[in-house]
Amino acid sequence: MPEIFGPAERELLTVVLDRLVPAGRGFPAAGALGIGAYLEQVAATTPAARRLFVEGLREIAMAGFTALTGDEQDAVLERLERDRPAFFEVLVRQTYSGYYSHPAVLALLGEDRPPQPHGHPLDPFANGLVDRVRRSPFTYRRP
């Protein structure tokens, strides 16, 4: 995997991700789960993505993010959401994508089996359900 971030950026990203998706109800926080590595992959896809992440993280770092309290960190992220919406949307959406495709999270959701090859059992359609509609007059216009 190409290395996009340095150690300081990785550490910062972990703290940011833990604020975006905190731990709770038995679910791990996104940073602690290692979703930063997924974001680094995303950042490596195009030069534009790389620039977006590197510049965005630089701005967060300049706010002294890791030394702030949780509430203060949230305030920094809210400001970022307002002032750098392009970066912030990518950050949040990709964090969700990495998090909700992680095997540990899918297991907690009861979704740890891919759709195929097993599929899902479903009862056949019960034709009697449409009895009322079937008895109604034709609803299409005859031109």
Place this chain on the structure above:
Amino acid sequence: MRDRVDVLIVGAGASGAAVAWRLSEAGIGVLCLEQGGWVAPETYPTTRADWELHRQTDFHPDPNVRGLPADYPVNTAASPIDPLMYNAVGGSTIHWSGHFPRFRPSDFRVRSLDGVADDWPLSYADLEPFFDVNDRMMGVAGLPGDPAYPPKSPRQTPPIPIGRLGHTIVGGFEKLGWHWWPSDSAILTAPYDGRRACNNCGPCDVGCPVGAKASTDITYWPKALARGARLETGARVREITVSADGRADGVVYHDRQGRVHEQKARIVVLAANGVGTPRLLLNSTSGRFPHGLANDTGLVGKNLMFHPYALARGLFDERLEGHRGPNGCAIISQEFYETDRARGFVRGYSFQVTRGLNPIGTANGGLSAQRVPWGARHRAAYDARFDHTITIAVVGDDLPEAHNRVELDGTLTDADGIPAPRIVYTLSENSRKLLDHGLARADDVLRAAGAREVASTPLLRTAGWHLMGTARMGTDPRRSVVDPYGRCHDVPNLYIVDGSILITGGAVNPTSTIQALALRIADRIARNARTL
């Protein structure tokens, strides 16, 4: 250069495959050029744990996001709706959800009935035999007896199961006394024609490895190839060439390495969808056709229709098992399909009740793009949504307006340097009123079914599944591009068989109607084969 072929088809998707089959059955020599390749069903991502990530990347329906070598870019800056398509053998049927409603009888008579747009030069009854042939070729799950349509021929398999989610929303429709019906779907619920039955895995839109969902690579193409049709993949047509007498005489195309080839043909058939076909015509300029082939009227590319979509999403307390079953279809309602002027707009809409969102889709909002909040509220908000929502899509009728169009972009090109299309589309006032009405009624039915909260998306951006109207059909050569049999008024041996020729959009998914039209045109070409 290969010898001249009888019929050259551009595009191997829904309509091109149907035409290739019909003509090869009639013993006519067919060569189809397709810019994409065969997609092996085992490469569809649904067997992989990270399958949902592929939906956002290499299996995304938007070619601008996907950016695969077979794709061409589309400038969408001037459109609130992005056109979606897939470039492969099977075309966008690789990606579709298998909705298979037919246009209704009134859709062919909108001028006479409602005083808008134009009547079609053919009727529902004219198309019915071709609907039936197409149903048999694709394989349709459904239930006879829907009072929203004239009686239909038997469906090939029983309807798709609706699951707990379906039963919940049916409760709402029953309470209100509204029309609903299990969707006609090109998805087998029982083995048919050597194909297997659906196992309700869910995400049809990233390809069906079971082969239950009809895509033309597994329905029409094997039969067409067995009858001698030839299909060349990785062949991107650059332009249609014309002879001195103004007839189409072949095409120039690029192979995967970008090398240029020429192919001569007696008849050329365009099946490249409502964006690709006008793009190709506009790129085919000559002394005789300086503004693009078959474009003496200037109508090529005009009257683009998409079907504007709005979404209403209801939040329910109970779990709905919404990930089980074909994700695009559960039931359809046509309670508000026909014109009622008291509503303040003409024509109408269908409701499509879709299945639930998968884990990433729930977080990012799926097509609505309304994501779950981040931060301290995230966990509770996510858990309240996941498997607790029912989404109703409002599919609005789309009427032709000349200013909605496909044109050539001044600078953007594909990898072969061919000018790319640019989309210009504005939502009409009629469409806005119609969608707002639909959202209010969707709110009613979701709440009647027990939703405690309803969120709506007024217009969906990633929703240009249906590409229609850009080379419209008609009897008047001054007001249409092709005649009632898909033949270009200006070029007697050039046919168009894709969604471009639709005159109005209807308020249902158009694939079934497009394919029926294509078969009707192919039938005509086959009958006149001797005069090729």
